Amino acid sequence: MTSETPAALAKAAERPRPALSMSTGRAGDRIFAGLSRGSGLVILAIMAAIAVFLVWKAIPALQDDKANFLTSQEWNPDGAPAKFGIAQLVFGTLMTSVLALVMAVPVAVGIALFITYYAPRRLAGVMAYLVDLLAAVPSIVYGLWGLNFLVTKMTGVSGFLNSYFGWIPLFGGSETGGRTILTAAIVLAIMILPIISAITREVFVQVPHAHVEAALALGATRWEMIRMSVLPFGRSGMVSAAMLGLGRALGETIAVAMVLSTTAGIDWHILKDGGNTFAANIANTFAMSGPTGRSALIASGLVLFVITLLVNVGARAVVARRKEFS
Amino acid sequence: MAKRIEVSGLHAYYGGTHAIEDISMTIEPRSVTAFIGPSGCGKSTFLRTLNRMHEVIPGARVEGKVMLDDEDLYDSSVDPVAVRRVVGMVFQRPNPFPTMSIYDNVAAGLKLNGVRGKRRLDEIVEESLRGANLWNEVKDRLGKPGAGLSGGQQQRLCIARAIAVQPQVLLMDEPCSALDPISTLAIEDLIGKLKSQYTIVIVTHNMQQAARVSDRTAFFNIAGTGKPGKLIEIDDTSKIFTNPEQKGTEDYITGRFG
Ligand SMILES: Nc1ncnc2c1ncn2[C@@H]1O[C@H](COP(=O)(O)OP(=O)(O)OP(=O)(O)O)[C@@H](O)[C@H]1O
Ligand SMILES: [Mg+2]
Numbered sequence: 369m370t371s372e373t374p375a376a377l378a379k380a381a382e383r384p385r386p387a388l389s390m391s392t393g394r395a396g397d398r399i400f401a402g403l404s405r406g407s408g409l410v411i412l413a414i415m416a417a418i419a420v421f422l423v424w425k426a427i428p429a430l431q432d433d434k435a436n437f438l439t440s441q442e443w444n445p446d447g448a449p450a451k452f453g454i455a456q457l458v459f460g461t462l463m464t465s466v467l468a469l470v471m472a473v474p475v476a477v478g479i480a481l482f483i484t485y486y487a488p489r490r491l492a493g494v495m496a497y498l499v500d501l502l503a504a505v506p507s508i509v510y511g512l513w514g515l516n517f518l519v520t521k522m523t524g525v526s527g528f529l530n531s532y533f534g535w536i537p538l539f540g541g542s543e544t545g546g547r548t549i550l551t552a553a554i555v556l557a558i559m560i561l562p563i564i565s566a567i568t569r570e571v572f573v574q575v576p577h578a579h580v581e582a583a584l585a586l587g588a589t590r591w592e593m594i595r596m597s598v599l600p601f602g603r604s605g606m607v608s609a610a611m612l613g614l615g616r617a618l619g620e621t622i623a624v625a626m627v628l629s630t631t632a633g634i635d636w637h638i639l640k641d642g643g644n645t646f647a648a649n650i651a652n653t654f655a656m657s658g659p660t661g662r663s664a665l666i667a668s669g670l671v672l673f674v675i676t677l678l679v680n681v682g683a684r685a686v687v688a689r690r691k692e693f694s
Numbered sequence: 695m696a697k698r699i700e701v702s703g704l705h706a707y708y709g710g711t712h713a714i715e716d717i718s719m720t721i722e723p724r725s726v727t728a729f730i731g732p733s734g735c736g737k738s739t740f741l742r743t744l745n746r747m748h749e750v751i752p753g754a755r756v757e758g759k760v761m762l763d764d765e766d767l768y769d770s771s772v773d774p775v776a777v778r779r780v781v782g783m784v785f786q787r788p789n790p791f792p793t794m795s796i797y798d799n800v801a802a803g804l805k806l807n808g809v810r811g812k813r814r815l816d817e818i819v820e821e822s823l824r825g826a827n828l829w830n831e832v833k834d835r836l837g838k839p840g841a842g843l844s845g846g847q848q849q850r851l852c853i854a855r856a857i858a859v860q861p862q863v864l865l866m867d868e869p870c871s872a873l874d875p876i877s878t879l880a881i882e883d884l885i886g887k888l889k890s891q892y893t894i895v896i897v898t899h900n901m902q903q904a905a906r907v908s909d910r911t912a913f914f915n916i917a918g919t920g921k922p923g924k925l926i927e928i929d930d931t932s933k934i935f936t937n938p939e940q941k942g943t944e945d946y947i948t949g950r951f952g
Contacts, residue, residue, distance in 0.1 A: 489752075578789040582852075584750055586803040586859065587779030596802060600793035 422670040429663030445664035461645040465617035468556035476564035484572040503562035511626035514555040519546035526639040541637030547629035549638040560613035571605030604687040611683035621647035646672040696723035696893045697862040704758030715922035728904035731914030736923025745781035746774035782861035786868040788848035790840035797836040803859040826854035846877025866896040
């Protein structure tokens with residue numbers, strides 16, 4: 369053994385050494401770098417192509433529009449003078465989605481916390497599985513359930529909320545019903561619950577043990593520990609999760625189209641039948657629209673595209689602002 | 695304020711693994727007790743049984759008695775959260791709360807204890823940072839994140855955080871092992887200063903450190919891999935390092951090991 373060592377060393381010394389200039393140019397690295405740069409560019413190209421397509425198809429209708437596209441609440445693009453605007457759609461889309469988010473985020477975070485920090489291990493596994501299963505339900509099923517079950521139940525609930533909490537402006541008004549913005553928001557909330565909860569759960573699991581123990585060793589209760597260590601660590605993850613959920617809610621089509629009884633005009637009373645969203649409007653009217661109507665719908669799709677982009681940019685800004693502390 | 699700890703017949707387990715076996719010792723108030731011994735012999739495990747942090751690990755449990763003056767920490771009526779408020783802990787790796795400012799890190803435990811009022815908090819935060827020999831270095835950037843400090847400063851921040859709530863006992867698990875000699879010295883000085891008020895227990899792999907800072911030293915050992923760790927002896931530090939009772943202790947401190 370010992371007599372071999374010098375020989376082995378000499379042999380190792382003879383092995384050709386890579387020249388320094390070669391070290392960055394390995395074929396594998398180059399191929400991988402090319403692939404990832406390529407896929408990045410493809411995504412940008414697809415985004416640009418979608419935008420160009422939408423703009424191209426939207427221009428004819430926008431030129432014909434006799435109403436203000438941004439502020440009009442009317443939707444009559446195939447009328448004699450074509451008159452249409454997106455104000456009501458913006459309102460309905462944001463209202464249903466934001467309400468859905470307001471309802472879904474606390475529940476989703478609660479579920480994620482329960483699964484990661486409170487539930488016994490076996491129950492946690494089952495719960496996580498069930499929540500993930502919710503994500504696999506097709507949206508048409510949510511639509512059917514919303515229309516056939518929730519809408520009937522919500523008629524009573526709306527009446528109750530209106531008579532006891534009518535002093536809250538959103539719950540006010542003289543009419544109540546079941547096919548309302550609130551009902552659509554509830555259906556959306558259930559639909560976006562699994563994704564928000566799955567992502568927040570993932571983040572909560574990654575909280576470093578050292579942070580958890582730091583809080584516990586100071587004499588924090590479990591809930592105090594969660595507030596000191598888990599939630600701050602998970603904040604940007606929760607924001608991303610909420611934004612992903614919001615993105616899904618903004619674009620959800622069929623379930624909302626089925627639940628809402630679409631009427632024209634902005635109405636802040638969310639317990640009243642009515643409301644409309646970009647996606648529901650497209651789904652409900654595309655088939656019976658003429659050429660101008662279709663072009664107008666595409667213009668509205670373009671606006672939805674921009675809104676979703678803005679939501680994502682906003683989310684990134686929120687995440688970036690917390691960077692200094694993480 | 696400082697309290698005496700009396701441990702008797704203490705065993706600790708990780709699931710089915712028996713980690714430490716039948717430990718009994720007395721830790722005197724207003725003194726520094728050092729734990730030494732080879733890696734894996736259960737020093738950290740034992741330390742964490744003294745503030746009920748051991749049971750935080752899933753499946754971990756403890757048998758035996760730990761008396762803090764006349765209260766048994768493992769009595770069924772005792773709330774582990776309350777125990778940790780009087781027995782503070784500093785970890786091997788500095789672990790300031792990363793999303794909190796320096797100020798908020800120190801104030802974190804105070805807020806848990808219901809200390810309110812900006813004036814009162816300001817006072818205690820300054821006092822604790824001074825106590826941890828960190829005030830002069832951070833007084834101009836109390837609002838900056840604690841994670842932006844150097845490792846040694848972070849560790850002193852953790853000590854400030856632990857002493858801010860005025861615990862009766864302070865447990866330190868290799869507090870200097872991630873630090874340079876200068877920061878180590880700063881922390882050793884600090885330990886010397888703190889012992890007039892607290893009961894301090896420190897785990898260390900550095901014999902010189904044990905000799906420098908502690909009044910009493912406990913030597914732990916392990917019979918072999920998979921066997922539980924045991925307390926071999928505990929005595930005055932000068933005695934342990936010059937004339938220990940046990941052969942095993944002598945072998946360990948003189949470096950003839952195994
Ligand atoms: N979280 C854990 N789960 C299971 N076993 C553990 C865990 N932590 C420690 N152990 C085991 O318990 C025994 C004692 O470990 P402990 O960390 O207390 O040793 P130590 O004396 O502090 O060692 P070191 O000097 O390296 O820090 C070891 O055999 C170790 O493998
Ligand atoms: Mg250890």
